[in-house]
Amino acid sequence: MxxxxxxxxxxxxxxxxxxxxxxxxxxxxxxxxxxxxxxxxxxxxxxxxxxxxxxxxxxxxxxxxxxxxxxxxxxxxxxxxxxxxxxxxxxxxxxxxxxxxxxxxxxxxxxxxxxxxxxxxxxxxxxxxxxxxxxxxxxxxxxxxxxxxxxxxxxxxxxxxxxxxxxxxxxxxxxxxxxxxxxxxxxxxxxVVSIDILGATLFAISISALMIALTEMETTVSGYAIAALAVFVVTLATFIWQERRAEAPMVAPDLWLKRPIAFANLAVFFASMSIMGLTTFLPMYVQTVLNRSPLVAGFALTMLLLGWPCGATIASRTFARFGLRPIMIVGSVCIPAGTCLLVLLTSTSSAVLAGAGSLVMGFGMGLLNISALILTQDSVSWAERGSATASNVFSRNLGSTLGAAVLGAVLTYGLANSTNGQPITPEQLRGLLNGAGEMMAGGEAIRLALQHALHSTFVVMLLIAVLIVPVCLLVPKHAAQREAQQVS
Missing domain, CATH: 1.20.1250.20 (MFS general substrate transporter like domains)
Structure with a gap:
């Protein structure tokens, strides 16, 4: 270029x-x-x-x-x-x-x-x-x-x-x-490079099958989801076999398994799982459990959108001074710290606490994402930069999808155990979201069930977010220092 x-x-x-x-x-x-x-x-x-x-x-x-x-x-x-x-x-x-x-x-x-x-x-x-x-x-x-x-x-x-x-x-x-x-x-x-068409096809089929399985399992484990998961396993194994023998593999194992790239992408993967839980379930908690308006729920989530670019901007101005790895580590600490604030939420909490958790998580994402992306891009030459960047974007998207499936399953399980196996109907949930919980039969019991289930979801979010810290610590110091020198 x-x-x-x-x-x-x-x-x-x-x-x-x-x-x-x-x-x-x-x-x-x-x-x-x-x-x-x-x-x-x-x-x-x-x-x-x-x-x-x-x-x-x-x-x-x-x-x-x-x-x-x-x-x-x-x-x-x-x-x-x-x-x-x-x-x-x-x-x-x-x-x-x-x-x-x-x-x-x-x-x-x-x-x-x-x-x-x-x-x-x-x-x-x-x-x-x-x-x-x-x-x-x-x-x-x-x-x-x-x-x-x-x-x-x-x-x-x-x-x-x-x-x-x-x-x-x-x-x-x-x-x-x-x-x-x-x-x-x-x-x-x-x-002059031969295109690994078979590898590209197998990769697309395997990831598509995984996405279908995860989407289906957000609600229930059906035979359709199990079949899609089986297709994923078979095509993924075939894809790995193909990439090992291809002259110019579509997904080069040597690139994806480079230690800086592997751990940067893994950190982004876990972070995206956590953030998906925040964007999906925090507005529901604020409206149903805290009994606040959709406007207040939107404000709490908007704090994420304030913290994210702030973190990205600060990270971009401090790369040369502190290096990429330290900024990634700070970001990795901020995400579980923000999640802790969500775990502390109760029915009597202020919406400010929810907004604070959202803000801290967003700030951490801004620090982590920018650092991980630049570390990934600068770990390879021009000829592999597109593939490296795509691996980072892929990790984000896959993390978001898996996060939605896992945390959705936790919510479903929590609701089932909080209501003695009696599902909460869409009409009941819609009534709570519309502020009509007090007028519904058993409205307070439904609210308590949601509080218990959403709290369990936030706890699992925290467990996922905590994993980001050791992953960032495993980013090699020498590689991060070398890339920071290139940044400066």
């Missing part, structure tokens, strides 16, 4: 625009989906509108990271934007839930190309401290999108046809694509 021939400022704007499309997609679609599902029907497929996107995004992230190393960043990110925009247009014309799911699958493939390749471009264009600052900007994009998405979704669904939930991506994507096409210039590199 040629820094001199690339207009770095304009490329950063293009990266922020393309990342904003992905970041805002989840929140804006979740806001509008109840109305969309009411028109399309087949409510039983509701969750797959979200799961399908995450499935293909996770399954293709590593593949596009490798392709970016072989064919260059620019072609891959343009392909990703094109796929994302085509899928967005088609989603606006969806005539049924199956068609919507199909278009969301395609949209996820586009996101699987955009996210890792865009982050790799940042690593190519910006050395050291400058890269940390840009990553801080990207963290702010995700935080802002989480706030703006629901508001924008509400405005569109009440004033425009719901198709604009997806079509709003088109002008943003076209702008980003044009900026990349005009202002991102790569040096000509001659690489």
């Amino acid at each position: 040629s820094e001199k021939s690339s207009h770095r400022g304009l490329v950063v704007v293009a990266i922020m625009a393309s990342m904003a499309m992905i970041a805002i997609e989840a929140t804006i679609v979740s806001t509008a989906m109840p109305q969309i599902a009411a028109q399309l029907g087949q409510i039983n497929l509701y969750s797959w509108v979200f799961s399908s996107f995450l499935l293909t995004q996770t399954a293709t992230t590593v593949i596009f990271g490798k392709l970016a190393d072989v064919y260059g960043r620019k072609p891959m990110i343009l392909v990703g934007i094109a796929l994302f925009l085509v899928a967005s247009v088609l989603a606006g014309f969806a005539w049924s839930m199956p068609s919507m799911i199909a278009f969301r699958l395609l949209q996820g493939i586009g996101a699987g190309a955009i996210q890792p390749v865009a982050m790799t471009v940042v690593a190519d264009l910006f050395p050291g401290n400058q890269r940390g600052k840009v990553q801080g900007y990207l963290a702010s994009v995700w935080a802002l999108s989480a706030v703006v998405g629901p508001l924008l979704g509400s405005i569109i669904i009440h004033n425009l046809p719901w198709a604009w939930i997806f079509w709003i991506n088109v002008p943003v994507g076209i702008f980003a694509a044009l900026a990349f096409f005009l202002f991102l210039h790569e040096e000509k590199r001659t690489r």
